[in-house]
Amino acid sequence: MAPRENFKIDKNDPDLLMFEQAIANFHPEFYALKQDGQPSYEHPDFCEKVLKFTHLPGCDEPYDILAMNLLNEDDIKHYLHDCLVLLGRPFAQLVKDPKQEQELLNLFTDKILDADVKYGDVSTTCGKIIDEYVKTALSLNNFCLISAFKSRLDKNDITLNFSDIEKIKRFCVDLCRIIEDLSNLYFFNMAEELELSTSKKYSLLSKAFLYLYQKGEKEFNNNLAKEILNTIPKKQKAVFGNCYIRSYVHVIISYELSQCSEKIEQERADKNIERKVKLLSPSTFLYMRYRMGNNADSLKRTYRWLFIKAWLYAYLKDKDLLAKKVGEIIADDDRFFYLKEKVSKNNPDSDVFSSRVETLTKEFSRWKKHIRNNQYETGYLAGFLENKCHRHYWL
Incomplete structure (x- = not known):
């Protein structure tokens, strides 16, 4: 049995470009991390700074800055x-x-x-x-x-x-x-x-x-x-x-x-x-129009996943960790879970930590499968924005 590969985010992943285009370019705190023409997620203190930001992408604040x-x-x-x-x-x-x-x-x-x-x-x-x-x-x-x-x-x-x-x-x-x-x-x-x-x-x-x-x-x-x-x-x-x-x-x-x-x-x-x-609220109204009149929750979750992916790219640069361990690290930090969390239908009584780890590892598997099938032609999360949202908001 082949050993499991360490979990990494490739710097050529189109989702990172989408994060920069759709989020960092319009969010003052992320924008301030851009240096010398480099994306915000290349800032040496990206992982530490962003978790202290006032509004994280897609949050439920009525005046979400993004x-x-x-x-x-x-x-x-x-x-x-x-x-x-x-x-x-x-x-x-x-x-x-x-x-x-x-x-x-x-x-x-x-x-x-x-x-x-x-x-x-x-x-x-x-x-x-x-x-x-x-x-x-x-x-x-x-x-x-x-x-x-x-x-x-x-x-x-x-x-x-x-x-x-x-x-x-x-x-x-x-x-x-x-x-x-x-x-x-x-x-x-x-x-x-x-x-x-x-x-x-x-x-x-x-x-x-x-x-x-x-x-x-x-x-x-x-x-x-x-x-x-x-x-x-x-x-x-x-x-x-x-x-x-x-x-x-x-x-x-x-x-x-x-x-x-x-x-x-x-x-x-x-x-x-x-x-x-x-x-x-103004922010929910905007996200619904962005989603062509559909419920804004899926868009907010996509923004959060884009943020988590950018954070993981920066965090895993100098670390060798399996996907499950990465999931456990994020699951243990409430700052990543600023949106209302879904309760597992299969196990509604499961503890919050286990439920989070399960959600994260499943999402990571989707990313990996998408890369295997698409070879970076399109990003997994970027595809959602491109196919189901008005493009003029981020182009």
Whole structure:
């Protein structure tokens, strides 16, 4: 009986190239490991550094940094539409004739923005308070836009970083709180002496904010883009020829407002309301579109396997280990298992460690069999992305 071969990942494996194209090029932490034209996984400290990263590829975070950097103009357009539809749900319940919805929405919005309110010790109007928050949001957009332009000058595809996301999220906490506070005030009656519920006022104020923000954002972006382009050398302007200014601030604010709207509805309902259509997080929405409308879980798992393969390539360079031993090393480290784990149907009561080892060794066998049959013409994991996902996200 021939001795078992040590488990290795060949440096010519197409899956490593796919890891670099589909993940490292769009993920700021992996991108930072590229040195002297070498792939990220050739960095001498790759194995140690990557397991400390904030977001690993395909994670379940609502603003997964990889997914956010993959968003394109069409994705954002559709996502913002979904947010507005679900955000407007409480108000839409008032409307018997859909044709009158926009007319009624405009009427109520004008009244609610003109309404006099006393917020804290200050007498003002809802409109003035909302306008101040719109200005703050536009300044955040300014910050993100400048960061994106710098990335373009460096000729990389990363236009959003973790610091950008944290700044926007902190702003959203204040914005949701102020809109909810205003929604709790009793500040106007319609002709029928009807006072709108908190959830309906929240819906109106949120949509008013987003409308005013979007109106200001378009003008703001155009002016800033012209200003920046006037300050850079002529030969670098070509970099921005087809540059789409991603509305990250708009996306994150819309999601956070929608989440808060659902929370308010649930808290004030007489019984638990289960929304028939739930708003996906921006990252899950992106992965579903990437998968042509199919469930995003298989794509997230493929990203994780690509990451594990790149990690193993770097880890096994100077080690001689059998596949089972490699499986045991990874199975013993929870950091590789950041996605929900499947329970074995054959042995649902098996311990977590054994189940992980079994999953890993089976996956390694698939890789080895694929190489034997295809001789590196295509990668095992790369084939999934090429055949079942929109290619424009990583080409």
